[in-house]
Amino acid sequence: MKVELKIQRFDPVKDQEPHFETYAVDCEPTDRVLDALLQVKGLMDGTLTLRKSCAHGVCGSDGMRINGRNRLACKELIQSQEQPIVVEPMKGFKIVKDLVVDMEPFFEKFRAVKPYLINEDPPPAKERLQSEKQREKFEDATKCILCACCTTSCPTFWADSEFLGPAALVAAQRFIFDSRDQAKEERLDIVGEKEGAWKCRTIFNCTDACPRDIEVTKAIGEIKKEELFRKL
Amino acid sequence: MGAQIHKFEAIVVGGGGAGLYAALALSKEKVQTAVLSKLYPTRSHTGAAQGGIGAALANVEPDNPEWHMYDTVKGSDYLADQDAVEIMCNEAVTTVYELEHLGLPFNRTPEGKIDQRKFGGHTRDHGKAPVQRSCFSADRTGHMILQTLYQQCIKNEVKFFDEYHVMDLILESGICRGVVAYQISNGEVHVFHAKTVLFATGGSGRMFKITSNAHALTGDGMAVALRRKIPLEDMEFFQIHPTGIYKMGILLSEACRGEGGILRNGKGERFMERYAPTIKDLAPRDIVSRCIYFEVRDGNGVNGKDYVHLDLTHLGAEVIEKKLPDIADFVRTYMGLNPVTDLIPIQPTAHYAMGGIPSNFNSEVLGDEKGTIVKGFYAAGECACVSVHGANRLGTNSLVDILVFGRRAGLSMAKYCRANDFAPLPKDPENEVLAQIEWLRSNAGGEKTAVVREALQCTMMDNCGVFRTSETLQKAQGDIAELKKRFLKIQVSDKSQVFNTDMLEAMELNNLLDLAQVTVDAAFARTESRGAHYREDFPKRDDAQWMKHSFATLSAGKTDLKYKPVVITRFQPQERKY
Known part of the structure; x- marks a missing residue:
């Protein structure tokens, strides 16, 4: 055609x-x-x-x-x-x-949330145990391929280039909810700052844009909830 | 225009699983390391690996590394070097645990251990029945490996040079001294002076028309090494994976069959029962791909065409959505079909280079068939040939290979860096690269990269694919010689310095042409059938004459072939039946 x-x-x-x-x-x-x-x-x-x-x-x-x-x-x-x-x-x-x-600013934001497992205990001889239920809490976020479709569809990001943006927040969610990680508080401090999760206005453009069908807005919502409960 | 000069103890070329694992090992050993990738590392093709990593954890049923070794050797049609295979299968176990410790989100058993599933050619107790050996993270295991290693490299502050295309290896008096790279974003040329260089540059599947491989897989590392007189080993063995999406070649993982999927011909028959009565649809890839074409030739293709069906409909929605979600998405996106209810049209797709830069089990590169080590130069992953895959790789073993030998490369390089100083750079090592770029920018003659590339892909698919004869291979030899002449008239229309992918694609095509030549020449010389190399004019395996690895070099445009014996330790060659 x-x-x-x-x-x-x-x-x-x-x-x-x-x-x-x-x-x-x-x-x-x-x-x-x-x-x-x-x-x-x-x-x-x-x-x-x-x-x-x-x-x-x-x-x-x-x-x-x-x-x-x-x-x-x-x-x-x-x-x-x-x-x-x-x-x-x-x-x-x-x-x-x-x-x-230019993707550099995008990867800079990604790096800012400490997007890696932090666990300083000596590892066991075999695997660390984790239940399927525990894994499911962050599974959706692990699908991210860092294409930037979400971040560059976000009106909040267009208006404020300092905003961490949805992709970095998804990366943070992935580790905050991993039962094996020990740096939850540290990460919540980073994404609880003014350019972090609270900047999200739940416009859902990110969720629409994600080619991996990650529920991006929901992941950001989970971070917000975690921030709220730790301050209570 | 000159070149910027950088100095690192270790340069890793390629940001896939092998490169990143090496970089991680190097950074933990406190070696100054830089990773050069022509993409962003997370775009590397490791990320497309779906089904899993083979490791005899025995989490769901009895298993041990010796069985894994037996399967790998038998799968290789006895061409793999058994000392290297033994190391790989043993270290697979510790490597998988290490990945878990690094954060990889494996699927879990009800007890919370790493879950495992069946895969082609992996069996219990030397071929008795399929075994659950593949450790997996849904059907995106490679993606999770790539992400996890990249994350840990960030944690360990590895230095990345993203979108740098390596064009030359600086090698003098048998000692590697660095690389010359082209910065894609601005066209600048950089010299990286190093004590050690690792090539972890991936495969070359883009020499074929129907392929599962990314556009980036143009065999750059192999071709650069070849032009620096490093031989390439076993290039005649190229794996054609049985289940690519019809016409597109997009991979549908063997995990589909590992989870219970079956292949059906046009009559609806489960035809693999006839060819491999014990393990049926889970026979190794070389065999299944050939059987699909036997069916098509016998008029059993679907609707008289050149494809068969992959049937997942009996697995049920839950298994498909939970364990094969990406596959389900590909089938819906690209074919408009629902894998829960519809049969999926598939055809074999060019997938994996078993051959590559010869290396030993410390990932050191061998400069000849006698085993002379090229000091400071290392290779790991698909671009290397250890050889652990021989004439046919088993599913899941590519991930095992990149991880085990990527890490070994890092550790060997660290040791070398501690014991050796920087070898001095030769004068103006960038000159040849600058001349090549200038030639590409100014050359006129009207030939388009896309057109020459397509002609190459067609001849390789038609004449050097699943079935080969001396006639088809001679046809391919003639075509490639003609296409190399046409390349001399290549005309790049983008003349700019900024993000010039037109020029980059011409460089990549040049690499593919050299690799296609040695592939076809090695295939023409090997007058037997073994693993993925199937000669219709020599349909039997011939151990007396051909139990040996080929070593191809290029000089003055001609391929020179030498041979090296196979290392056999535990398992004597036998007829391969499943």
Whole structure:
């Protein structure tokens, strides 16, 4: 089928402002939006720039705005898109070129919540025991692939770039609720600050944007609840 | 334009499981370490591994590492080096416990231990029945390994250079001295002076048309080593995984069959019963992939086409949603089918390079078939060939391999760093890289990377896939020679310094072309069938002539093949029946 793509372009060397360019490609209805973009890049205009890797929704490279919503280009099929398919970079980070944004501030926020298991006890000879019930408390958050679709769909983050943002909060939830972790209080201090969980206005854009179907807003809500109860 | 120079005791190239585990081990040993990745590390393809890590924990039924070793050796069609396999299967157990201690959220048994499930080729007591050996975290075990190791590297303050593409290895007088890398974001060239370098750069599945592999898997480390006269071992063995999504190649984990899923042909028959009566659908991948094509050739494909069905419908919604949630999501997203009620069309998909940079069980790189060690140079993971997988890798053993030998690499490098000073850099080590970049930027001739790459992928799939003959391989040899000529006319249309992925893709294609050449040449030379290498014109395994590893080098564009004996310790080669 014929597909029209309207892609936001920006070359920092030549352009003052981003602009749109339109391309017509021939695709199977079951092709991914990523396939259409790569057809443009491979056969029509090699300067089109985007990140990509696994092409099936598990590596998190190709987050972008597709018809106004943050999505992974490799998880969206052509047949389910309205045409023209409008493709833009994620909002809220500096555009490096075309669909590529500067991810450094994103990973900086991630690192800020101490996103790693902290347990200073000497490990046992075998595994630490954990029940399925205990694991289920943080399982949803472990699915995160750090694609930034949630954070860059958050109006609070657009308005305040200091906000930790949903992805970092999900990472915090993952460890706060892990029965093996010993740094819950330390993490609750970090995400209880003014740029942390309380900045969330429960707009649910993050939950809508998550390509891994993580209940992001719910995870942030769980952090808020934990903050409240520890202050009582 | 010159190059920026950095100095680290240890450089790890590649941010997947092997690289990150090595980096973690190095940082714990207080070695100054930097990880270079052409992606962000969390984008690495370790994250796509689904089903689990094989380790004989015996948490749900009796098991021991010796059985794991037997299965691995038999699965390899007796080409794996048994000393290395023994180390791997023993250390798999401690490695899995260590991962748990690092925070990996494994699924649990009712007692709270790590849960385990069945996987292809893994058996109880030397082949008696399938065994539950695969330790898993739903169907995203690789994702959890990658995340856990990245998290721990952050905790240990490992230095990362993200989106740096390594283009050359600095090697002089048999001593490795560092690497030359291209910074994707701004086009700058960097020299990393090091005492030790680890290549953990992953596989090369993008040389095939239908593949489970990420776009990034273009064999960069292997190709860089090859151009520096390091041989590549056993490149003729490339695993084609039985269950890729039809036409797309996206992997549907063997865990589907481990949980009880079965394959059905167009007549609805469970055809694997005929080929592997004892373990049926859980036969190793090389066998199942061939059987799918035998069925298709016999007219038993679905609707006369070149695919069969994966049937999960009898597993029930709960098993599918709890233990195979990502698989269920892939099937819904890409095929519009519901795995709880619908049969899933699958076809074999190029998956894993058993071959690679020859290394020993301390992950030191071997410079020739005699076993000469290249000082300061290490390789681990898919880009390496220890060899623990021989002619066919068992499911779950790739994760075992990256972890066991990634960690061993880190520890060996730390030891080397303590005992040795920096070897001096040669003069202007970046010059060849600068010249190559300049050539790519200015070359004209009208050939497009995407077009040449697609032609390569098609010939490799058609002529060097599941079935091979001298005719198909000669066809591939001719095609590759022609495509290499066309590469000389490659024209990059993006001339800029900023995030130039057009140029990057041309570099990657160059790597794939060299690797495809040695793969096909090694396959042409091996006139027997073993594991994933199936020659229709030589359908029998020939131990008298071919119980040996190939070592391929490139000189002046020609492949030179030498051979090295297989290490056999416990298990004498036998006919492989399941």
